[in-house]
Amino acid sequence: MIAGLGAAPAAARFDFAQLLIDALVTAYESELDPSAFEGRRDAADRRKLARWQQATLPLLAELRVAQAALYVASHVEVRTDRHNQILVLIDGRPLWVAWPRITAQPRLERELAAEFCRRHDCAGDGEDGSMRAALEPAGVQGHWALSQRHPPAWQTADGLRCEFADLADRGAKEATCRAIVADLHALAAVLREASRGGERVQWERLSLQADTGAGPQRVTVNERGDYVQAAVPALAANPVDWNAAGRWLQARAQGRPMTATVLPATRRR
Known part of the structure; x- marks a missing residue:
């Protein structure tokens, strides 16, 4: 969501952190609403929802602690980490921002x-003049890598790589890789949410199910055939190496750096 608010005045950083944490508390509180069980006739669905709500309780408690700490803090920072995840530092204590429902995050x-x-003049030319840019999505950051020993590739700072046989129509190829990378980032968030909800994720078993028609795609997450739904059309439209993608997704979930060629040149259509 943000590229950083490091240059913003202290009052603006506090306001942004307050708005953000208040919104997170509200979002997680809604996860505990008893009405969520209404219409859940299937026992397995009810158990799954109960596990998700149980996992939500400690997250909500952590947010409430941060909410209280904010009002007595002497220093507040808002930045993004190397995975482009929002990080709030309250007197040096980190709080990573994760919305409970990835589908609601953009709104x-x-x-x-x-x-x-x-509240603040984001578009102004004064000391807050850079605020509007700071609130814009950072987008997918990457570059072309050329080597005599490897096919030309477009790769991102967080380790995703798409190889191509040549540089013909380079703009279209970059756009393809950007779309794949964006889908993998979105899928990583969906898998994180599923894992928190008690879903068993076997990274080596990740695969995209056959086309299910319009709407989100289904990604199988374990040997039982359980799946998550995610809008990842670029992953469905391209011959992605799911072994490499699974390794990268697992490393991301564990906070480890990983380089993965998710679209090898040999798999290009």
Whole structure:
């Protein structure tokens, strides 16, 4: 959501952190709403929802602690980590931002940015003049890598790599890789949410199910055939190496750096 608010005045950083944490608390509290069980006739669905709600309790408790600490803090920072995840530092204590429902994240972050910019002159030319840019999505950052020993490749700072047989129509190839990378980032968030909800994720078993028609794609996550749904059309439209993708997704979940060629030149159509 943000590229960083390091240059913003202290009052602006506090306001942004307050809005963000308040929104997170509200979002997680809604996960505990008893009405969520309504319409869940299937016992397995109810058990799964109960596990998810149980996992939500400690996260909500952590957010409430941060919410209280914010009002007595002497220093607040808002930045993004190397995975482009928002990080709030309250007197040096880190709080990583993770919304409970990835599908609602774009709407919630748009509302958050709009409210912040209502309070602060994001578009102004004064000391807050860079605020609007700071609130814009950072997007996929990458570059072309050329080597005599390897095919030309477009790769990202967080280790994803797409190889191509040549550099013809380079713009279209870069766009393809950007779309694949964006889908893998989105899938990583969905898998994180599923794992928190008690779903067993076997990284070596990740695979995309056959086309299910319009709507989100289904990604198998374990040997039982359980799946998550995610809007990842670029992964469905390209011959992605799921072994490499699974290794990268696992490393990301564990906070480890990993370089993975998710689209080898040999797999290009």
